[in-house]
Amino acid sequence: MKNRKLLMIPGPVEFTPEVLAAMGLPTTSHVAPNFIEVFGQALERLREVFLFPGSQPFVVAGSGTLAMDMAAANLIEPGDRALVVSTGYFGDRFAAILERYGAQVTVVQPPAVGDAPPPEAVAAALRQGPYKLMTVTHVDTSTAVIADVPTLAGLGQEHGALVVVDGVCSVGGEELHPPEWGVDVVLTASQKALGVPPGLAILLAGPRAMEAFRRRKTPVQNYYADWANWLPIMEAYEARKAAYFGTPPVNLIWALNVSLGQILEEGLEARFARHRHLSDAFKAAMDAIGLSQVPVSRYRAAHTLTAPYYPEGIDARLLGLIGQAGAIVAGGLHPAIRDRYFRVGHMGAVAPSDILTTVGAIEWALARSGYRFDVGAGLAAAGRVLAG
Amino acid sequence: MKNRKLLMIPGPVEFTPEVLAAMGLPTTSHVAPNFIEVFGQALERLREVFLFPGSQPFVVAGSGTLAMDMAAANLIEPGDRALVVSTGYFGDRFAAILERYGAQVTVVQPPAVGDAPPPEAVAAALRQGPYKLMTVTHVDTSTAVIADVPTLAGLGQEHGALVVVDGVCSVGGEELHPPEWGVDVVLTASQKALGVPPGLAILLAGPRAMEAFRRRKTPVQNYYADWANWLPIMEAYEARKAAYFGTPPVNLIWALNVSLGQILEEGLEARFARHRHLSDAFKAAMDAIGLSQVPVSRYRAAHTLTAPYYPEGIDARLLGLIGQAGAIVAGGLHPAIRDRYFRVGHMGAVAPSDILTTVGAIEWALARSGYRFDVGAGLAAAGRVLAG
Numbered sequence: 039m040k041n042r043k044l045l046m047i048p049g050p051v052e053f054t055p056e057v058l059a060a061m062g063l064p065t066t067s068h069v070a071p072n073f074i075e076v077f078g079q080a081l082e083r084l085r086e087v088f089l090f091p092g093s094q095p096f097v098v099a100g101s102g103t104l105a106m107d108m109a110a111a112n113l114i115e116p117g118d119r120a121l122v123v124s125t126g127y128f129g130d131r132f133a134a135i136l137e138r139y140g141a142q143v144t145v146v147q148p149p150a151v152g153d154a155p156p157p158e159a160v161a162a163a164l165r166q167g168p169y170k171l172m173t174v175t176h177v178d179t180s181t182a183v184i185a186d187v188p189t190l191a192g193l194g195q196e197h198g199a200l201v202v203v204d205g206v207c208s209v210g211g212e213e214l215h216p217p218e219w220g221v222d223v224v225l226t227a228s229q230k231a232l233g234v235p236p237g238l239a240i241l242l243a244g245p246r247a248m249e250a251f252r253r254r255k256t257p258v259q260n261y262y263a264d265w266a267n268w269l270p271i272m273e274a275y276e277a278r279k280a281a282y283f284g285t286p287p288v289n290l291i292w293a294l295n296v297s298l299g300q301i302l303e304e305g306l307e308a309r310f311a312r313h314r315h316l317s318d319a320f321k322a323a324m325d326a327i328g329l330s331q332v333p334v335s336r337y338r339a340a341h342t343l344t345a346p347y348y349p350e351g352i353d354a355r356l357l358g359l360i361g362q363a364g365a366i367v368a369g370g371l372h373p374a375i376r377d378r379y380f381r382v383g384h385m386g387a388v389a390p391s392d393i394l395t396t397v398g399a400i401e402w403a404l405a406r407s408g409y410r411f412d413v414g415a416g417l418a419a420a421g422r423v424l425a426g
Numbered sequence: 427m428k429n430r431k432l433l434m435i436p437g438p439v440e441f442t443p444e445v446l447a448a449m450g451l452p453t454t455s456h457v458a459p460n461f462i463e464v465f466g467q468a469l470e471r472l473r474e475v476f477l478f479p480g481s482q483p484f485v486v487a488g489s490g491t492l493a494m495d496m497a498a499a500n501l502i503e504p505g506d507r508a509l510v511v512s513t514g515y516f517g518d519r520f521a522a523i524l525e526r527y528g529a530q531v532t533v534v535q536p537p538a539v540g541d542a543p544p545p546e547a548v549a550a551a552l553r554q555g556p557y558k559l560m561t562v563t564h565v566d567t568s569t570a571v572i573a574d575v576p577t578l579a580g581l582g583q584e585h586g587a588l589v590v591v592d593g594v595c596s597v598g599g600e601e602l603h604p605p606e607w608g609v610d611v612v613l614t615a616s617q618k619a620l621g622v623p624p625g626l627a628i629l630l631a632g633p634r635a636m637e638a639f640r641r642r643k644t645p646v647q648n649y650y651a652d653w654a655n656w657l658p659i660m661e662a663y664e665a666r667k668a669a670y671f672g673t674p675p676v677n678l679i680w681a682l683n684v685s686l687g688q689i690l691e692e693g694l695e696a697r698f699a700r701h702r703h704l705s706d707a708f709k710a711a712m713d714a715i716g717l718s719q720v721p722v723s724r725y726r727a728a729h730t731l732t733a734p735y736y737p738e739g740i741d742a743r744l745l746g747l748i749g750q751a752g753a754i755v756a757g758g759l760h761p762a763i764r765d766r767y768f769r770v771g772h773m774g775a776v777a778p779s780d781i782l783t784t785v786g787a788i789e790w791a792l793a794r795s796g797y798r799f800d801v802g803a804g805l806a807a808a809g810r811v812l813a814g
Contacts, residue, residue: 042452045452045453045454045455047455049673050453050454050455050456050673050676052452053452053453058450058451058452058453059450061449061450061677062446062447062449062450062451063446063450064430064433064440064441064446065433065438065441065446065617065623065624066433066438066754067433067435067438067754067756068438068624069756069757070754098488099487099488099489099492099624099625099626099627100486100487100488100492100650100672101487101650101672101673101674101675102672102673103649103650103671103672104487104488104650104672107648107649107650110649111648111649134649135649138645138647138648138649139647139649227673229453229673235453235675235676235677236453236456236487236673236674236675236676236677237487237625237675237677237678238487239487257526259526259527259647259648260495260499260526260647260648260649260650260651261491261495261498261499261522261523261526261527261648262488262489262491262492262495262648262650262651263648263650282759283491284488284489284490284491284492285437285438285489285490285615285617285624286489286624287489287623287624287625287678288438288623288624289449289623289624289625290625290675290678366454366455366458368455368457369457371670
């Protein structure tokens with residue numbers, strides 16, 4: 039029997055064979071013509087995949103946290119006011135990062151874990167502005183809550199704030215239309231719905247954000263994250279010229295370009311629809327098994343991951359059993375409920391078979407744990423959605 | 427005929443098949459038991475490979491510049507004085523990074539490009555101290571100059587400065603004994619003599635450096651580089667426990683652990699000797715062909731790369747011809763002489779055959795360029811050293 043376990047955490051996820059093959063290619067020079075072409079093409083494709091024409095892409099070795107750090111370090115000057123719309127752990131982290139660069143931060147918290155701040159609360163906060171910048175976590179990986187970006191970004195723009203969307207758990211999986219929605223910066227990491235192993239911080243900045251950066255009066259407090267160091271490099275590679283600031287992670291960028299090509303081949307609309315479809319199937323299975331979810335309503339639930347609560351009497355030991363049954367899923371992350379729920383990522387190259395494997399593994403583990411339920415009901419529910 | 431070109435730039439370099447295979451493995455969870463073991467083992471092995479017992483390793487997604495940034499951001503508070511011993515472009519970059527965090531920086535420049543500041547000049551500067559921190563670039567990749575780290579670090583320690591060694595182009599290839607020489611921090615990047623594709627910033631901090639970090643009065647101005655975020659993560663993985671701050675670059679860390687295992691299997695002394703031997707062979711070939719080198723004397727020349735000047739009448743178009751002949755080498759980087767020289771990396775997994783291939787390609791290209799020399803003399807000189 040094959041015994042490799044399926045990786046169903048909210049990043050890193052399962053990657054395509056073509057992406058993994060690119061990772062393992064002999065590394066070429068970061069200024070070799072074939073790599074310059076690959077990097078340049080990847081930058082162009084990012085604008086297409088992010089649906090963000092006219093934006094300036096940055097691709098830098100780092101984690102998603104570096105992408106958040108880049109947005110804060112380059113756009114905040116000491117004393118600037120910033121508004122954070124929090125839907126979980128990563129909203130709170132953005133507040134901490136902004137404060138590090140001297141921002142006066144106001145956080146709009148949700149009424150409860152699993153909920154999002156209502157637009158009226160955000161509008162009320164914005165009226166207490168002006169704020170230079172507002173952040174929205176599109177999908178908070180800690181709660182699986184999806185924010186209403188079009189409404190919130192529209193409000194932010196209306197009140198003159200730069201709108202920064204943390205798309206770490208959304209870009210490439212959830213619908214996002216930056217210019218149409220009034221978004222100025224979208225950032226993400228490679229290992230989520232973009233389908234590339236971890237190690238790349240990716241950020242696209244629109245014209246208003248670049249203009250705010252150019253108007254800075256104080257130096258960026260973070261050397262490595264400073265756009266002034268990276269902008270000439272990104273422009274050079276896109277113009278198919280060699281340039282050097284820091285050595286780019288050649289293999290990861292090669293893999294990124296392969297994945298971006300696959301995403302464009304699938305088509306963004308088809309990709310968003312696939313994520314919704316597979317998410318619906320998985321969530322239907324959790325409902326049928328009787329597991330409730332962290333997001334307070336289906337309307338607040340992301341399509342890139344699901345965060346089910348453990349049933350009464352079951353704890354994190356369930357994860358080990360799910361692993362034994364062939365699927366690796368993740369534990370809780372939000373401090374308020376960490377030990378009461380788990381997280382399943384279904385994004386990137388995820389296929390119907392992955393959903394069935396994971397639901398089957400969860401059913402097997404729950405049955406082993408003494409939870410009483412209609413075994414098979416989850417698989418049946420998922421199957422009905424998948425066939426629908 | 428095989429037509430893959432040999433990568434002989436000063437990083438990224440040629441990697442072993444085992445390292446590349448690890449890069450292409452299906453990515454596992456960053457908190458899966460098998461990855462925790464790999465990351466934990468890599469951290470332990472780093473202490474052995476750096477010959478730096480008692481130090482705290484940090485491995486973070488980023489480039490070598492991030493490793494420099496980490497040292498500066500965590501050890502400098504606004505107003506601190508720092509001394510930079512510069513042997514080229516990367517010494518000057520360290521000065522810029524230190525200034526970003528508020529340091530009052532004094533740079534000791536070499537008497538000429540290709541030389542290093544004499545110890546007396548460094549001692550005189552130190553007497554104008556006290557300095558909180560002193561940096562030495564072990565091998566400056568822009569000039570191929572190797573610094574006299576034991577003497578300089580001893581002086582720094584004697585005057586009470588924390589000694590930070592930029593080992594980006596040295597660690598794993600050049601002899602370095604941090605505790606014995608009085609070095610407090612050693613930093614590097616993955617893609618040089620450690621033999622792993624680019625994308626990892628690696629830094630080992632000794633007890634005096636960690637103590638200085640703990641005594642800080644002001645917050646670290648850089649969120650992503652802040653050791654306070656990473657220290658609990660590194661400690662957890664080494665204790666074989668899961669922890670999360672930013673998603674680690676799983677494939678790169680897996681590859682790092684493979685390469686560290688290969689380095690320890692070869693043995694550090696044997697590895698240093700191999701680097702010296704192959705460097706001697708390559709440099710003997712350049713002498714025989716009649717190309718002078720940027721370092722002003724053999725005593726100042728690194729063993730991980732060679733920086734030959736173009737002969738009279740030859741320019742950077744030579745590099746394209748060398749590439750046609752099968753070896754990719756790098757152009758100049760130091761602003762004062764950029765168009766007058768080129769750079770050849772010979773580190774990591776480099777073998778005698780790579781030296782011969784590269785010398786052969788350079789001879790072929792020089793002959794094509796109309797340079798008059800005793801064709802074959804370089805290969806003969808290299809062969810004599812290799813056989814010696």
